[in-house]
Amino acid sequence: MRLPKLLAVVALSVSLFSCDNCEDVNLGKLEFTNALISFLPAQPAPGKSYYITSESGKQQMNYAVPNTNAQVIIPAGKTNYTGKFDPNSCKEYYTAEEKVYTGQTQGESLISIKATYRKDADAERYNTIPDKNAVGDVIEFAMGYNNIFPEPVPYGTGTINSFSAQRYFLFEEATTTTIDKITYMQEFLPTITLNGVSHENVYHLYIKEPHIEANEPRSDKYPLDFVEGIYIKEGIGLIHAYTYRGKQIDVTIE
Numbered sequence: 001m002r003l004p005k006l007l008a009v010v011a012l013s014v015s016l017f018s019c020d021n022c023e024d025v026n027l028g029k030l031e032f033t034n035a036l037i038s039f040l041p042a043q044p045a046p047g048k049s050y051y052i053t054s055e056s057g058k059q060q061m062n063y064a065v066p067n068t069n070a071q072v073i074i075p076a077g078k079t080n081y082t083g084k085f086d087p088n089s090c091k092e093y094y095t096a097e098e099k100v101y102t103g104q105t106q107g108e109s110l111i112s113i114k115a116t117y118r119k120d121a122d123a124e125r126y127n128t129i130p131d132k133n134a135v136g137d138v139i140e141f142a143m144g145y146n147n148i149f150p151e152p153v154p155y156g157t158g159t160i161n162s163f164s165a166q167r168y169f170l171f172e173e174a175t176t177t178t179i180d181k182i183t184y185m186q187e188f189l190p191t192i193t194l195n196g197v198s199h200e201n202v203y204h205l206y207i208k209e210p211h212i213e214a215n216e217p218r219s220d221k222y223p224l225d226f227v228e229g230i231y232i233k234e235g236i237g238l239i240h241a242y243t244y245r246g247k248q249i250d251v252t253i254e
Contacts (some may be wrong), residue, residue: 008077015134023090028078030096030119030135039139040117041101041237048102052105052113053153053250059105061251063115066164069097076129096121096130101237111227111249112164113115115237139178141169141205143227144242163217171207174234184208194231194240201237203232210244232238 041063044050050061068234086174096119103113120128120138127211129141144164152159179186189202216224225247231240241249 002019006184008191025079025090025092026092027129028132030074030094030121030129030132032097032117032119036137036139036171036174037117038234039174039232039237040099041114042235042253047194050103051120051250051252051254052103052109052111053252054109054111055247056108056110059107059109061103061105063101063254064104064219065099065101069099071117072096072098072123074119074123074129075126077126090092094121094127094129110146111241112146113251114142116140116142132199136172139171139232141171141230141232141238143169143230143241145226145247147222147224148220149219151222153217159201160217163224165216165224166208166212166224167227169230171203171205171232174203180208184209192231192234197246199231199233199239201234204230205230 034070041050044095050063052059052061053152054123072095075098076092076094077186078089099117101117103111103200117139120136121129144166146162146164146229150162153163155163160184170181171186173179176188184205184207187204188208189204190200192199192202192204210228212218212224220223223245225243227241227249228244229242230238233239236251236253238251240251243249
């Protein structure tokens with residue numbers, strides 16, 4: 001009659017021993033395919049520079065790039081040893097890198113630009129990855145528009161004089177097929193004229209239903225503005241952007 005009780009004690013001991021000796025599991029590295037690397041900002045030829053033109057005027061700009069890529073952990077799941085709700089379960093993860101290009105202007109600018117070359121996986125949640133070699137590369141364009149208010153605007157329990165509205169655009173594939181991603185669209189344009197300049201083979205990414213986010217200030221007198229769409233091109237990356245309220249931004253190499 002004592003055997004079942006003895007087996008239960010042994011099983012519990014083994015379970016606790018396994019948890020105490022639990023280690024997170026590195027499933028390997030998600031390597032870049034470099035399929036989209038040519039859509040990152042290129043190094044200008046000697047004597048040439050990037051320029052950004054907006055309502056702030058025309059300003060010289062460069063892209064700051066760290067000497068080494070940032071290291072990223074991509075959660076993939078967890079392995080349970082003592083039960084479904086064990087908070088001490090081992091984590092399973094992949095490693096990856098990010099290559100970040102940050103636009104820096106000479107003088108103050110209303111526009112901020114950051115292009116991040118990374119794997120198509122989320123570092124903030126668990127990812128289902130059946131084959132790590134099948135995970136593609138993406139370029140995330142983070143576009144900020146700094147709203148300067150002529151007078152203080154209510155925000156939360158106080159007031160603010162400015163607010164930088166951030167919007168994100170994900171370039172996943174250089175295809176001529178239109179891509180519908182629920183919140184944004186991507187379309188290929190064989191030719192287009194932007195501010196009087198003709199371009200070929202351009203990709204247009206734009207928000208399908210532009211709106212003010214819940215955490216952003218709302219003012220009838222000074223309505224918020226933000227970047228609604230961007231145009232990117234191979235060999236230079238971002239070439240043009242526009243805001244919800246009609247502001248135009250050009251990026252050129254001269």
